[in-house]
Amino acid sequence: MSTPDITGTGAGADAPAPVPVGQTHLLDLDEVGGRVERTELPGGLRVLTETMPGVLSATLGIWVGVGSRDEGPAVAGSSHFLEHLLFKGTTTRSALEIATAMDAVGGEMNAFTAKEHTCYYANVLSSDLPLAVTLLSDLVTEACNTAADLESERTVVLEEIAMRDDEPADSVHDLFAETLFGDTPLGRSVLGTVESIEGLTRDDVDGWYRSRYTVPSIVVTAAGRVDHQQVLDLVTAAFGDRLAGDTRPAPLRTGEGAVHKPARSAGLIARRTEQTHLLLGAPAMGRLDERRYAAAVLDAAVGGGMSSRLFQEIREKRGLVYSVGSSLSHYAGTGSFSVYAGCSKKRVPEVLRLIRAELDGVAAEGITPEEVARSRGQLKGGMVLGLEDTGSRMSRLGKSELSYGEYLPVREVLARLDAVDEDQVRAVAAEVFDRETCLAVVGPYRESDLDRL
């Protein structure tokens, strides 16, 4: 339930020292993981690879440093819309040709858009890595974004919004962001709104593509049975003329300043659901804040597993919910802590009372040394277990580069978790849990009911 983003981390406070273009740096060589190498190609393209012993596959990712946080309200959803459009065809390949090439080798190709980046990826047998590099590079650099494809895909995106609206456990997350961050880019859904999607023109979307999908904003990562030099050769061939000049990579994203108070105290989506789905939370630190390790330990102890306080008090002892848990989200410069629960309307008052009592207790007294030790163990074990597939390794490389500006070896992250003590956790709890909270609710309520919750 808890997904603190501690896997790809670095202090990032200082800008990385300039790296000679074309030179490859060995960043890590370890049993937990393999050989991690990084090269900056001309034009500002960054390539990171990690070899993993024992696997037959590779996962390739092409990351672009653009997401919904970069959008104004009128074009909300442009980054995600583009992510769809890119699969519709390039100057040399139709949508069917793209899909057929990948399906024929049993590969999995897909993409996702987040608030601060977009990622196109493919998981293939390592012998099919050349195909994956060729296809994904073509999508990212040669998309046509025709008006006809835009019209057809507009309906698909609207259907995706409708699907999200039908899943209250999903909707409540978008509502929470809106309640916490208000009418700001971080407060808006990655999907955009029905209105913004209906209003997007071909010029909007293609213009977004041309201005944002530039080589200095792109990072290529690959993990699994890969060879760094082979990936460099493939990428160099695929990007061709774009790799020229002495352009530097785009700078690390910095946040516009921390948020200390929710925009609103509560938000509601009134739906005739069986369960009420709720998120209660507050602003938290951004991802470059060193206290994030202590925050991750706190989050794990409060709502990160079956032994956590919330799970034990609310589900195990009282049987009030099926799901309850906490999570941390980190962005550049800010973040959030939240508790999710889903339960029947009649149980909502008691569940909310118990959640608040637990957060208040921890804000006042912190957690026990045993909880600190257990949570550190949980995070460390979970991190190592979670990095056993090529996709999560590929993803860690991409986030390290785009979000942290630095690659931290796994053993270094484990050491930082080990260094977290009771006092650090207490300090984070006292600050974050003492803040004004906001509540997002999807369920059978009216606006006037919110004050009583």
Added chain:
Amino acid sequence: MSTPDITGTGAGADAPAPVPVGQTHLLDLDEVGGRVERTELPGGLRVLTETMPGVLSATLGIWVGVGSRDEGPAVAGSSHFLEHLLFKGTTTRSALEIATAMDAVGGEMNAFTAKEHTCYYANVLSSDLPLAVTLLSDLVTEACNTAADLESERTVVLEEIAMRDDEPADSVHDLFAETLFGDTPLGRSVLGTVESIEGLTRDDVDGWYRSRYTVPSIVVTAAGRVDHQQVLDLVTAAFGDRLAGDTRPAPLRTGEGAVHKPARSAGLIARRTEQTHLLLGAPAMGRLDERRYAAAVLDAAVGGGMSSRLFQEIREKRGLVYSVGSSLSHYAGTGSFSVYAGCSKKRVPEVLRLIRAELDGVAAEGITPEEVARSRGQLKGGMVLGLEDTGSRMSRLGKSELSYGEYLPVREVLARLDAVDEDQVRAVAAEVFDRETCLAVVGPYRESDLDRL
């Protein structure tokens, strides 16, 4: 979208030859995967392991050959209810102790109940495998199932049912099974109903445990950084006195006979959803039917990937849906083929017309040799890629033993897929797609609307 269960397969038509108790058999030793070994311990307990090079973790599974298919209507949901109750405590461990022990090492412990089996599993670093064996064995053999825990967990299960009801894409699957298989065990939800769960007594559930969780029905599987002899030693210590006598393992589950016609032509859950979620399908072959390989190729070509006919026609060319795809489910003696789509109500008639036209076309003419080749490649690549984590390997071992009564090496499954030709696919399509179909709908409709769909 397509999940044909071809990964753990065997002909299974003939009973396996008797195996001397305590003797270990090497079933496979291959690059794709590792060393697979099987031992029958006294008391009828079966243990299968697979070593995977390069990984640091292990996934352990304890499988019990009981599921919702074994339940009468009055006790519907007992197997799933038990799966919850087992985590509430044993003769020597409280729920908190169980959760704390696993969280402290960062392991992931959980369970799932299906129509024909129940599985408890844990993914841990290999050094924590002894803990995983001890904990899961204790749950499965020493559960207390107290009346107080049953009352508390009853609410949790009712909340889980409510959560399913709030997720139309989930509800439509249970509705489809009911529409296809009617008032039979296969037609009922694994979760049971609100009525059956409210009616279950401690004697019902504990009696189900005592009669069904017997050693000859249990299979222990482990994959990853494991050693067969170590697992045998751990399991032998954990099961103790239960491993005595010359009891044979429970026989392979056989179906009660094939189903050729849906119980009803349509089923509706009327909900005010944004999208209409629909499943259209028909009965298909059981899992021991050798034609399942041809059926898997057919399913992949029709609705298994982005290049499939349904995805291309309905999403790519016309932009009518976000999700469309087909899937096969196999049980002992019977199975189903179905197409899922989710779209706004106004698009439902066209989407249904296109799905039916595609199925009719394939029933009449089969698929092209190019589609056969591509789908074979897709299934083969996907199978190898899908077996790269310890969890899927552990799962394949369990299904091989409980569902197929035979372990097939990966290369043998790949060879069987390679042997599928156009004629075999055409024969399956002509039979399955020519059957009477049934339609399950979750959306803003009335019963009287169903005739027009």
